[in-house]
Amino acid sequence: MRILLSIYRTIIFCCIFFSTTLSFSQDTFRIIDGRDSQAITFKLINNLIIIPVEVNGSELNFLLDTGVGNTIMFNLSVEDSLKLKNTQMVRIRGLGEGNYMDAIKSTKNVFKIGSIVNGNHLVYAIPGEEFDLASKMGITINGIIGGKLFEDFVVDINYNTNRVKFYNSVAYKYIECKKCEEFPLDFYNDKPYMDLNIDLGNSQQMDVKLLIDLGGSDALWLFEDSDDRIKAPDNYYDDYLGRGLSGNIHGKRSQLEELKVGRYSFNKVNVAYPDSLSIEHAYRNKKRNGSLGSGIIKRFRVIFDYQSKKIVFVRPSRYFNDPFVHNMSGIELSHNGSMIVPERQQKLLSGDTTDERGHSTIELLYSYVYSLKPSYRIAVIRKNSPAEKAGLKVDDILLKVNGKPSYDYKLEEIIHLLSVKEGKQIRLVIERDGVELTYAFTLQKMI
Numbered sequence: 122m123r124i125l126l127s128i129y130r131t132i133i134f135c136c137i138f139f140s141t142t143l144s145f146s147q148d149t150f151r152i153i154d155g156r157d158s159q160a161i162t163f164k165l166i167n168n169l170i171i172i173p174v175e176v177n178g179s180e181l182n183f184l185l186d187t188g189v190g191n192t193i194m195f196n197l198s199v200e201d202s203l204k205l206k207n208t209q210m211v212r213i214r215g216l217g218e219g220n221y222m223d224a225i226k227s228t229k230n231v232f233k234i235g236s237i238v239n240g241n242h243l244v245y246a247i248p249g250e251e252f253d254l255a256s257k258m259g260i261t262i263n264g265i266i267g268g269k270l271f272e273d274f275v276v277d278i279n280y281n282t283n284r285v286k287f288y289n290s291v292a293y294k295y296i297e298c299k300k301c302e303e304f305p306l307d308f309y310n311d312k313p314y315m316d317l318n319i320d321l322g323n324s325q326q327m328d329v330k331l332l333i334d335l336g337g338s339d340a341l342w343l344f345e346d347s348d349d350r351i352k353a354p355d356n357y358y359d360d361y362l363g364r365g366l367s368g369n370i371h372g373k374r375s376q377l378e379e380l381k382v383g384r385y386s387f388n389k390v391n392v393a394y395p396d397s398l399s400i401e402h403a404y405r406n407k408k409r410n411g412s413l414g415s416g417i418i419k420r421f422r423v424i425f426d427y428q429s430k431k432i433v434f435v436r437p438s439r440y441f442n443d444p445f446v447h448n449m450s451g452i453e454l455s456h457n458g459s460m461i462v463p464e465r466q467q468k469l470l471s472g473d474t475t476d477e478r479g480h481s482t483i484e485l486l487y488s489y490v491y492s493l494k495p496s497y498r499i500a501v502i503r504k505n506s507p508a509e510k511a512g513l514k515v516d517d518i519l520l521k522v523n524g525k526p527s528y529d530y531k532l533e534e535i536i537h538l539l540s541v542k543e544g545k546q547i548r549l550v551i552e553r554d555g556v557e558l559t560y561a562f563t564l565q566k567m568i
Contacts, residue, residue, distance in 0.1 A: 169258070316328050337415060339387075356568050498518050520552055
């Protein structure tokens with residue numbers, strides 16, 4: 122099928138629009154300035170989409186995620202916490218090895234995303250600093266939003282332009298598209314699922330039901346206990362997979378022979394098999410076999426249409442042919458706040474004085490400007506990895522990477538450096554207990 126955007130206006134639509142924008146009695150997102158769509162520029166960090174959202178007058182950053190139903194907030198200042206309305210304490214649980222956690226349920230909050238407004242939005246706020254994505258993302262993330270936005274609009278995500286566009290569903294029209302791949306969506310607890318075909322090796326293929334998870338940076342997760350045929354192959358390694366709402370998630374990493382998305386196929390796809398205890402909460406959907414993450418989704422321009430119960434992969438994006446890589450160092454880095462770095466500035470002054478030979482003298486003056494630069498620390502080290510064998514430890518502060526100050530890198534750049542070239546030697550200068558130490562190791566493929 123071919124899909125091109127076509128917007129049409131009708132008298133019926135205008136009547137519906139103006140009759141609903143005057144009231145916020147329902148938890149619904151609407152475009153309030155009479156337009157049919159709203160485009161938002163996003164930041165793509167570690168495969169994840171970050172959008173600006175105004176909450177009760179405060180400018181915040183949210184992760185856009187199809188894997189959540191209700192909006193979740195965290196990492197709030199005291200001022201932002203006090204602005205939440207109609208609050209009560211509740212207990213919630215998500216993925217991770219921990220148990221239930223305290224949260225604040227809050228209703229009648231005003232959310233604005235450009236011209237999109239919801240004046241009666243329900244959120245769950247997690248107090249404290251137990252769940253903080255800033256250390257992984259490099260910018261402060263205040264929450265995760267998705268469910269209601271995807272329910273209320275047709276959502277077009279363009280990874281080539283870093284823009285997500287929200288369309289009023291009644292004003293969106295599909296046109297035939299030969300290069301598009303359309304799939305039906307199933308819903309469980311208001312979250313979207315699709316069926317894809319995978320090759321497990323030895324010519325063993327199977328269809329799997331996957332949660333479409335924009336909030337997952339990996340390409341693919343498979344649940345071993347969901348089907349007797351889904352087992353981690355012999356060439357896997359144990360690793361830290363990430364953090365869910367209820368704690369850390371561990372599991373096995375390997376590669377899948379093939380994943381098909383309609384006519385498009387990916388070979389040697391990175392796949393993770395999370396530990397069953399870490400994802401016990403996810404097994405409520407007995408038909409679910411895993412998750413399709415942003416490591417695959419970002420390789421396309423994608424349209425989500427919850428009301429029509431379908432997802433459309435429009436065309437390959439600029440990331441389509443990116444190789445599937447994995448961390449060959451064993452180091453999991455996180456942001457560690459900021460460090461103060463003096464930057465020397467040189468000022469050249471010439472005077473009228475001369476030396477005994479009659480030469481003019483020049484005086485060089487140096488001044489220092491102090492700047493705040495990002496600091497990185499080792500958050501996790503994989504057992505028996507090159508970094509662990511070299512002697513590096515958790516909480517070591519990174520100072521230099523191959524002779525270059527660590528603060529001259531973005532976190533993503535360091536992660537890329539540790540993932541792309543087997544056999545490359547890495548030299549790190551770290552600070553441990555106030556002492557600078559130097560370590561060297563060689564990147565090694567694990568699968």
